[in-house]
Amino acid sequence: DGGITQSPKYLFRKEGQNVTLSCEQNLNHDAMYWYRQDPGQGLRLIYYSQIVNDFQKGDIAEGYSVSREKKESFPLTVTSAQKNPTAFYLCASSIRQIGGKLFFGSGTQLSVL
Amino acid sequence: DQQVKQNSPSLSVQEGRISILNCDYTNSMFDYFLWYKKYPAEGPTFLISISSIKDKNEDGRFTVFLNKSAKHLSLHIVPSQPGDSAVYFCAARGSGGSNYKLTFGKGTLLTVNP
Numbered sequence: 001d002g003g004i005t006q007s008p009k010y011l012f013r014k015e016g017q018n019v020t021l022s023c024e025q026n027l028n029h030d031a032m033y034w035y036r037q038d039p040g041q042g043l044r045l046i047y048y049s050q051i052v053n054d055f056q057k058g059d060i061a062e063g064y065s066v067s068r069e070k071k072e073s074f075p076l077t078v079t080s081a082q083k084n085p086t087a088f089y090l091c092a093s094s095i096r097q098i099g100g101k102l103f104f105g106s107g108t109q110l111s112v113l
Numbered sequence: 114d115q116q117v118k119q120n121s122p123s124l125s126v127q128e129g130r131i132s133i134l135n136c137d138y139t140n141s142m143f144d145y146f147l148w149y150k151k152y153p154a155e156g157p158t159f160l161i162s163i164s165s166i167k168d169k170n171e172d173g174r175f176t177v178f179l180n181k182s183a184k185h186l187s188l189h190i191v192p193s194q195p196g197d198s199a200v201y202f203c204a205a206r207g208s209g210g211s212n213y214k215l216t217f218g219k220g221t222l223l224t225v226n227p
Binding site: 031050056 | 206
């Protein structure tokens with residue numbers, strides 16, 4: 001089955017620690033995105049990538065980093081510079097490089113110990 | 114500055130009745146609108162969309178209406194079913210140089226009571 005796989009489902013971060021959230025898709029989509037959801041809030045764009053080896057900052061990129069070395073993979077690193085990392089993180093992809101119908105993974109809940 | 118607003122955090126309806134979820138936007142450059150449905154601890158799934166050149170789009174029990182002059186769209190679900198209970202997000206796409214991006218509202222929790 002084609003889809004987007006995020007791992008792990010739950011992740012805990014210690015103070016000063018960097019953690020990496022995995023996102024893999026086998027939909028052959030060009031564009032991939034990372035969103036953050038906080039309770040009672042909408043989804044906010046962290047980073048997006050329209051093509052391999054290229055990515056752009058979204059609205060709340062500070063404290064995060066990404067890479068796009070393969071079409072299928074778009075990992076997100078939450079660095080120690082992100083002071084409020086507790087949130088539900090969603091990875092998405094789309095067949096087109098302009099916004100439209102997004103396919104989302106099942107998310108990763110990140111909490112701070 | 115919230116460009117996409119869903120002013121009702123929650124809505125409760127009886128099974129078989131109509132559910133109407135509302136969304137307002139402020140950016141007149143948005144050219145495409147989407148609704149997503151989300152269950153707890155899962156990713157959102159696409160439900161229905163509408164281009165700014167249309168005023169209505171229908172897919173089974175789901176209909177989206179767009180009123181560009183009022184910068185308002187709504188999602189109608191008829192008849193509502195208990196399985197429709199979820200959070201519904203309205204999203205809008207920017208045009209031109211912002212066409213990569215969807216802006217989401219905060220969501221409305223729909224509860225359909227049996």
